[in-house]
Amino acid sequence: QVQLQQWGAGLLKPSETLSLTCAVYGGSFSGSYWSWIRQPPGKGLEWIGEVNQSGSSNYNPSLKSRVTISLDTSKNQFSLKLSSVTAADTAVYYCARGFRGRTSSWYDYWGQGTLVTVSS
């Protein structure tokens, strides 16, 4: 049974860098891609980006200039960094496993979510 546990700072000031880490328990990095998804309060889900087992990443163009997602296979963890945050980045951030099946791909395991608030 795969479990994702995430942590990171919950309160940031504008212009600071958001940093979150997600630990993967009970599974390997192979065959999957490791993703971050966020949800502003009361709103829908927005895909931030992903990293695969090789460390190759793919980002939402709307955030690409500010996002870095990286993998640490030695610790079974992956991380999100989002620079120059503003109030618009206030959201619950989720890590998730993207599983690649034969005919599609989907997010089958999720972290518990971390509320990140950006306020001066």
Add this chain to the structure above:
Amino acid sequence: DIQVTQSPSSLSASVGDRVTITCRASQTIGIYLNWYQQKPGKAPKLLIYAAYSSQSGVPSRFSGSGSGTDFTLTISSLQPEDFATYYCQQSHSSPRTFGQGTRVEVK
């Protein structure tokens, strides 16, 4: 970007009702369409993947159908624990995109 549009944005229903939620993609995506359930304060939960395949442990009252651009999530007999928000998501192309959500409320 591929847009996915859900309808309705909310609905009111009673226990035992049959509920249908639709999702339309802005271009053809085959069966690269997934459905999630989210309850307040919780992470989304995968219900249906690849348009019509049920995730392990999901009750059989949940079913998905469709391909191409038009998809449907059906709850055959709504149960008290099904009152939640439902999202569709396309995994055909990057960036992955989600529908805006459908909130299922008590009538």
